[in-house]
Amino acid sequence: MFRILLSLLTLMMAVPAQAETRVPQSQAEIGLGFAPVVKRAAPAVVNIYAKIVTEEQDNPFFSDPFFRDFFRGFGAPRPRERGSLGSGVILSDDGYVVSNYHVVGMASEIRVVTTDRREFGAQVVLGDEESDIAILRLEDADKLPSLSLRDSDLVEVGELVLAIGNPFGVGQTVSSGIVSGLARSGAATGNARGYFIQTDAPINPGNSGGALIDVNGDLIGINTSILSRSGGSNGIGFAIPANLVAEFLKQAKSGNEIFRRPWAGMAGQPMTADIAESLGLALPVGVVISELHPESPVSAAGLRVGDVITHVDGEEVNSPSEMKFRMSVSGIGGTSRLTHLRGGRAHEAKVDLIVAPDEPPSEETELDDRTVLPGLTVARLNPAVISRFGLPLMANGVIVLDPGPFGARAGLQPGDILAAINGEEILRPRDADKALTRPGRWVQVDLLRRGQRMSLRFRL
Known part of the structure; x- marks a missing residue:
């Protein structure tokens, strides 16, 4: 009896105060696999069916890449209807759902189906083609299951992850893999540009807008695209980090219909080995400022052309899109702390996060x-x-x-x-x-x- 009590006491002392990510420790845990995590997370992932009406012109030259621009506008346009299939993630119990812009952004009708087969109409309340994110609001919905957003800055390469979505319309499907890379920029397809989490969890058409979760069932990203020559999964998929999704949800709940991202008013380029050598830097890190607008808040903070921005709010940046992401997740109205190099010495500056000014007047x-x-x-x-x-x-x-x-x-x-x-x-x-x-x-x-x-x- 004493041995049993001692064993229980030892086990209780070994349990951490807070849940932490870890690999399975026993054969019993291995046998369970991801089933408990999936049971908890899957109900918050929905199927999305969108109807998109586009006007296409009856013009024999319109499909020719050379003549398309010259003959655009000629020929009577005819409305054509096509369907879009994708996935989404419920972010709050009152019916806010995140998906990809390319799934629902231009839709005239949206139908959302939950895992328990309930159907809801939905409207896009905030969409942004550049980020490929859309926030939907379900009609007459409450007390829905939802996923918690994890701080995606804490995600590490090698973590086990699950992708949940509706590939090829076969029904909700779960696939597993690891985080293959972070801070991927310029790697997504379509109009999306920015900063992505890379995973080898199989992602296929229909997975767009679905969840990428960790082993605790928290959302770390929204699956958005793959790199593939065949159209199927090659183990190179990309997800939009949860921190950016959180800012979209915040703005949607505030009533914004257009995503407001901070304007840096600068152009920059990634550091190369040659540029680093010319500037006397030991390593090619950061973003070199190549151009500054006269109204730029970065310029107002004291930075100038030739400075090298290495960190935004303490996070390393190595491309303009990564810098844009870091400022976007901070939101409008606050400040960002920029660490930059000039003459081989590090400096810090606080930059106001403002929208691009409408000055001088556009005179529309x-x-x-x-x-x-x-x-x-x-x-x-x-x-x-x-x-x-x-x-x-x-x-x-x-x-x-x-x-x-x-x-x-x-x-x-x-x-x-x-x-x-x-x-x-x-x-x-x-x-x-x-x-x-x-x-x-x-x-x-x-x-x-x-x-x-x-x-x-x-x-x-």
Whole structure:
């Protein structure tokens, strides 16, 4: 009896005060596998069925990559409906769900199905194509199972993880693997850009928006993409870290319809061995500031071109996208602490986290019937517009927000930067209005599209 009591006392003393990640310690634990974790986490992962209606044009040249831009706008558009299949994760018991933007961002109808076969309608309350995150709100939902968000900065390479989702529409599926890498940037497909957790847990079409959890059942990331030549899993998958998801949820609950990310007002490049050697650095770490906007909060904090930013809020950064991620998870309104090198010495500066300023005024203007392109909507470039369209930091001039029916037929597209019309330089929206009021028999528009200069010429 004394031996039994002694054994129990020893076992109780060996149990940690708080749950910690560890490998199985006995044959009994190995036999259980991940079953207890899955039972706890799986009910918070949902299947998402979205209906997306797009307008496609009947034009024989539209599928040709060379002629597509020249003939865009010609031919009668026809609505076409397609389905989108994906997954989502319930973040709160009152019906907030996170998924990928590419799954639900453009949907006209969204249906969410839980593991117990309940169905809910849903609306996107906050979406961001760049981060590939969308926050949904389920209709008439309460007391739902949800997953806790883990601090993804504490995730380590080699941790055991589970991916839960609905691959190929076969039903909820669980796959296992490890964290293969951290701070992956520029590795995701589609429009998503940023900072990702890499895993070898099998992820397939339909897993998008599903959960990546640790062995305690906490959410560490949202599965978003894979690298594959065949379309199937090759063991290289990427997940959006939970810390960014937490900021999205916070903004969605605050009523934001557009994700507000801090604006650094700078351009930078990853450190290379050659640059490090030229700067007298022992190791190629950090981000070299290559350009600063006059209104940049980084510039206001005292940093200048040539400085090397090594840490944001104590976390190491080695690429512009990683720096952007670090500032984004801090949110608008506070400050970030930047550690930077200048002349071989380390310095610290506090940077205000602000949105891109709408100054000078964008002067958004829609041209009327006095012009040859009524309905064309243009705006003056400023930091807010540059940030919205992902343009070069120092871009200036006038941008096309909406080509209107006549502008579209002429070949104009949203995002085009107008350089000149009939040889007249366009610096303000009023310049475009004036040039298109009495242009003559021919109109020539010189513009910049995705970094390429081109001209459109049409007869009135």
